[in-house]
Amino acid sequence: MKVAVIGSGGREHAIVKKLKESKGVDKLYAIPGNGGMTMDAECVAIGVNETEKIVDFVKTNDINYVVVTPDNQLVDGMVDALAEIGVKCFGPDKKAAIIEGSKVFSKNLMKKYGIPTASYEVFTNPEDALEYVKTAPLPTVIKADGLALGKGVIIAETREAAEKAIESIMEDKIFGESGANIVIEEFMTGPEASVLAFCDGKTLIPMVSAMDHKRAKDNDKGLNTGGMGTVAPNPYYTDKVAQECIDKIFMPTIRAMEAEGRPFKGCLFFGLMITADGPKVIEYNCRFGDPETQVVIPLLDSDLLEIMMACTDGTLAEKEVKFKDSAACCVVLASNGYPEKYESGFPITVDGEVDGKLYYAGAKLKEGKVVTAGGRVMGVVALADDLKSAIAKAYKETDKISFENKYKRNDIGARALKAFEEVK
DSSP states (O other): OEEEEEEOSHHHHHHHHHHHTOTTOSEEEEEEOOGGGGGTSEEOOOOTTOHHHHHHHHHHTTOOEEEEOOHHHHHHTHHHHHHTTTOEEESOOHHHHHHHHOHHHHHHHHHHHTOOBOOEEEESSHHHHHHHTTTSOSSEEEEESSOOTTOOEEEESSHHHHHHHHIIIIISOTTGGGGSSEEEEEOOOSOEEEEEEEEESSOEEEOOOBEEOOEEEGGGEEEEOSOSEEEESOTTSOHHHHHHHIIIIIHHHHHHHHHTTOOOEEEEEEEEEEETTEEEEEEEESSOOTTHHHHHGGGBOSOHHHHHHHHHHTOGGGSOOOBOSOEEEEEEEEETTTTSSOOOOOBOEEOSOOSSEEEEOSEEEETTEEEEOSSEEEEEEEEESSHHHHHHHHHHHHTTEEOTTEEOOSOTTHHHHHHHHHHO
16 A cells, blocks of 8 residues: 655654554655655655645656645645545544644633633733733733644733734734733643544544753753753553543534534644542544654554544444553754754764664755754653653663754653652
8 A cells, every 4th residue: 555644753653663664554655754764665855835746746646645744734625635536544634633633622622522721712802802801810821823834822910911912913913813812811720741643533542752952052941942841651641630631621622513513523732720529521623743743653553554544434433542561751852042043954863773762853854864854853662561761761862963053852751750759
């Protein structure tokens, strides 16, 4: 079977490497892929936004199955475009992808079906929003309705900051048309957890929980990034919390989407906060998260292609989905200065065999050599019997990778280790 994965980041590389193990895969493409992915798939130089060219390539090359991972492409209907030429995909269609594409939709869905989340109000003009924040509890969370490259959320500590955020989003359009409408919601407190789930429209199977590290610097200081590392499992996601999530959040969400005529097939990402009142939804994503995928997928002990196709075909309930009873740690190697200014174009060298997995993201081929080409260059992932060992192993392996301007956080997993002691 010929399989194509759409995307170019570490998430896509993790998926490509796992699909490479699937017995049903004869030929693997990455569109566009990146310089580091050329070792595992044939990379095709078509941009992820060039839907017509992708559809034409898939048709011309008789590709049987396509994994669509980027949020914009799912929300814009790439799965629908490929379905029109008779090609099956892993990922939700446009009607279902709205669960991430519109925060107004997702918040209203949760309210309608009683799914626990922060209390909120929706605003379609800045005047009403500015009036509301005059008396709203502080801090308050202000979110652009649409996709904003993961940056459309502002936490305002003061009324002045809330007013500035509203004006920036709705009037100055710092997130473009994503900010035409906004959600202003309650500021929740508690540890966070990320859970990805395989879905086929009716059946949902959660994957191993993960803990992300978004801030650029140690001790969760610095600017928010796309993720500087992850660990799995998440210590706060206990068996009790997991069952509560299945009963009150996961299955109600799947049933709600079906009831709305938008059955969700693909990977549904639940961003959760474990509050004093129990787990609540911070956000939904309609696809694999990054870098969570880089620790969750290596723990999968079943054939990924078979699971994905079962999600597409509505037969997930018939599949046994197994995960290793292990722990995983991903340390992201970035270009110093990310997420602001940074230099790239430096050769990447790997000293010997890496005891783990390297998932390339910001990398390209230049004169036959892999060089840095982005803020987050790669994820270094290690598995072990326990989290402490996985963390130590991942950091040890990062020393084998060299490039000028290399930067990493030095405390990925430290919070999780402390939490494991707390929950014992």
